[in-house]
Amino acid sequence: MKQSRFAWIVPAIYILFLLTPIYWLVAMSFKTNVEITTRFTLLPETFNFDNYIKVFTDQKWRDVFANSIIYVGLNTIISVAVALPAAYAFSRYKFFGDKHLFFWLLTNRMAPAAVFTLPFFQLYSAFGLFDTHIAVALAHCLFNVPLAVWILEGFMSGVPREIDETAYIDGHSFPSFFVKIFMPLIASGIGVAAFFCFMFSWVEYLIADSLARSTVMPITTRLQALSQASGTDWGVLAAAGTLTLIPGAIVIWFVRNYIAKGFALGRV
Amino acid sequence: MKPVNQRAWFLVAPVLLLVAFTAIIPLMTVVNYSVQYVGMNTQFHWVGDLWFREVLASEKFWNALWRNLVFSGIILMIQIPLGVLIALNMPRKGWGVPVCLVVMALPLLIPWYVVGMIWQMFGRVDIGLFGVMLRDFGYNYENDPIDAWFTLVLMDTWHWTSLVALLAYAGLVSIPDAYYQAARIDGASRWQVFRHIQLPKMARVLTIAVLLRFMDSFMIFTEPFAVIAGGDPVFLSTELKQTVELGQKAAMSLIYFLIILLMSWVFYTVMTRDDGEPRQRGGAS
Known part of the structure; x- marks a missing residue:
């Protein structure tokens, strides 16, 4: 046109x-x-550059940036690792309850974070995980695992099933087929799923804020504490805020053609 | 047809365990709280459906729900047509394509709290570019609820319209050139091309866009919290956060969750409607 x-x-x-x-x-x-x-x-x-120098020389700012990056990274690894086999199962087989399970996963992606912050505190405290990186990483699995499963399933369904069958005939076991043949075929899908897990964990505020309050405080919690205090240091806040834009701006280039597909949970 | 294989459950098991830990146990805890009164020294007393009746009789709850629905309605009425308009006019080839895609996606990757902070700094009448420009017209989102609404709608449009535009664009570029050639031969007008070729082809992605935008705007918390710090307008999630009584909070959470569950069902039906039919998947969309 x-x-x-x-x-x-x-x-x-x-x-x-x-x-x-x-x-x-x-x-x-x-x-x-x-x-x-x-x-x-x-x-x-x-x-x-005084504001940036202040941010970079302040141990507290460096810590909160590191905390955010650590739990986001952990979450991305966990989410993609558990989602890979599950997505394969959903894309290749029918099994008892598969449709219900797929739907139930979606409801977790759609669940409002505010509903979960109340019990999360008790749950993670009970396991002695409160205020740790892994707690936030696990909590973010709530919406990132379903997301990764849906996206990967979308990509895997684009790979013809004949490839699996040929590999099995050639004598590959499931693990060797999956790692050596199948994963390279859906490499772009894995990249896109990882990107979206990274992104949603990175932008989330409410759950991270309620689970990591002091020793592993995320960047946004510190921004919140400082922006609503009296005598706000606007320059430093703006500098730290600008720095939070950078990770997204860097990775976006690599997935520019897949952004719509990712938001549509692999179904465009 | 996919073969039946019950052993596939082993592949799904890790996800199941993980999500059971992060979703089922917490939800059960919420159910537990919602039917009990937690007194001093965390003693639990069974109260039945008391909290649910209290929430459903509470004016604050209905007001918040109403505000949420109005907000989502406004958001959809602005963002969907605007997103389609932008997608229709986006370049299809050349250097403009990656520039558009990358710049438009940028707001989607900003931490939600920072989105609110950006708009706080942008809209404040003492230090913000936007606020200072509109100050003389009596604009002040901190005092005037109408201005606060206006700011939140504008902020959400800024934050999320790109999602609609990118989805609609993905739908548009998947239309084969042959369709347009046929339309040209038939002498179709621009409007007819839009109405009978582009819109039907975008229908699926647009449905997804509508559902995603509805749900996300229905659950909005962080961005308004950053801008107006729990002030007016109070949305459902803000109301939930501000409720102190544990049982009432839990009951409200469950009602909120049930509404979302219902909408997820609609979403699921749409998403999987044409699964099983051959369709292009796996490549660049």
């Missing part, structure tokens, strides 16, 4: 709308607090 010559104006305006608040955050991170609170300047008067 030929688009009109001026079609580009619509996405251009939209992108401008998307970038304006982000620009303001980044601009703020280069300003001094005096400039932020007393003068209204579209461009920072001088580009000073």
Whole structure:
């Protein structure tokens, strides 16, 4: 379909709308607090990196960044590892209760986090896991495991079943077939599933905040504590906020063609 | 047809165990709380459906539910047409494609709390670009509930319209050129092409977009919390967070969860409607 010559104006305006608040955050991170609170300047008067230096030299900021990265990484590994065999089962076989199980997984992806924060505290305390990285990583499996299963199932169903059968005839056992032949075939699917697990664990706030309160505090909890206190240090908050955009901006390039597929749980 | 194989259960077992730990046990705990009164020294007393009746009779609950539905309604009415409009006008080839995809996806990867923080910094009348520009028109989201609503809707549009646009775009690029050629031969107008070729082909992805946007906006908590810190408007999840009484909180959680369960069922039916039919999967969408 030929688009009109001026079609580009619509996405251009939209992108401008998307970038304006982000620009303001980044601009703020280069300003001094005096400039932020007393003068209204579209461009920072001088580009000073003091706010970033403050963030990078403060052990507390470094810790909260590391905490977030650790539980997000753990969650991604756990989610994809357990989802791989399950997705294979759903894509290749019929078994008792498969449809119900698949639906039940989805309900967990859709469950509001606010419902689970109440019992999570008791549950993880009972196992002595409260305020640990692994607690947040496990709790985020609530929505990331179903997501990974659905996405991987979508990709696996695109691989013809004849490949499995040929491999078994050639004398491959299931584990050797799965690791040596099947996983390379769905490598892009594994990448996309890992990306989405990473992403949803990274953006989540409520559960992480309720399970990791002090020693493994996530970055967003610290931002929250500082942004709603009196005498807010806006410059440092803006600098730390800007830094949280970077992981997403980096990985997005690799999955740009799969973003829609991932959000549609592998079914576009 | 897929072969029947009960041993497939072994492959599903790890997921089952993990999700049982993260979902079933907590949910059972909630059920347990919802029918009991937890007194001093955590003594439990059976109270039956008292908490449920209390929640369902509470005006605050219905107000929050109502606000949530209105919010989701507004969100859908803005984001779905806007997303489709953007997708229709997005470039199909050349350098514009990756630029559009990457920049549009950017808001989707920002931690939700930071999204709220960005809009707080953007909208405040003392330090925000947006707030300062509108200050003279009497805009102040911290004092005026209407302005708060406006800010939250604008923020959510900023945060999530890209999702609709990207899904609709994925639907559009999957339309073979032959369809358009046939339409040209028939002398179809732009509107007819949209109405009879593009819209039907996007129907499935758009249904997914509507359901995803409805559910996520229905559960919204973090972003408004960051912007207005629990002030007006109070949504269901905020109400839930602010409820102190354990039993009441649990009962409200269950009612909330049942609503979501119902919607998940609709979602599932849509998602798996044409499973089993041959369809292009596995490649770039």
